[in-house]
Amino acid sequence: MYGTKSKNIRIESITKLLIMLLLENGPVHGYEIIKHMKSRTGKKLSPSQVYPFLRQLEARGYISKTRSGTRQRTDYRLTASGRDFVSSLDSKFGEIIDVYMRSRLITCAHCGCEIYKGGETRTIKGKKLTFCCKSCANAYTYKGV
Ligand SMILES: [Zn+2]
Incomplete structure (x- = not known):
């Protein structure tokens, strides 16, 4: 693993990419990210997969935190440079983002496991x-359902 102190944020997993796309849709709080990922991908994230990444984004100036509501929940929103960063991802992961947006x-x-393209x-x-x-497909077909 590369150190989290490196200046550039590495988007080396689909999870991180999806979190970025979620942030692009508007302010979210951490729990919403976990909930959304579960319904969207069936994958249950643990807070340890979400919060360190959010802290990293914040340290880099890509997101800012605001507290809102009576419960003082923390919302994360993209900053202007965060938006630029997401746009730069678009050229790198365009195909994956396409699939994500389409369905x-x-x-x-x-x-x-997640299938981005093709499959059986x-x-x-x-x-x-x-x-x-x-x-x-074979394992599923013959497991005696
Ligand atoms: Zn499989």
Whole structure:
């Protein structure tokens, strides 16, 4: 792993990319990020996957924190340079972002990994299911459902 003190933020995971896209949609608080990721990708993030990244973004000046409401919850919003940063991601991850914006990510019905492109589609008991690869499709088909 690279140190978190490096000046540039590394977006080396889809999770981080999706968090950036979520921030682009408007202010969110940490719990919303976790909730959104769960419904969007089926992936349950732990706070330790979210908050250190948010702190890193804040240290870099990409997001700012505001407290709002009676519960004093913390909202995170993109700053102007944060928006520039997200735009720069767009050229790097354009295809993934496209897929994300067009529809939700598909999750392999067998192993649960995320599929961005392609995948193996089977119709099992009248239900169209998508798998990341042939062996997942076979494993699912023959596990005796
Ligand atoms: Zn799979």
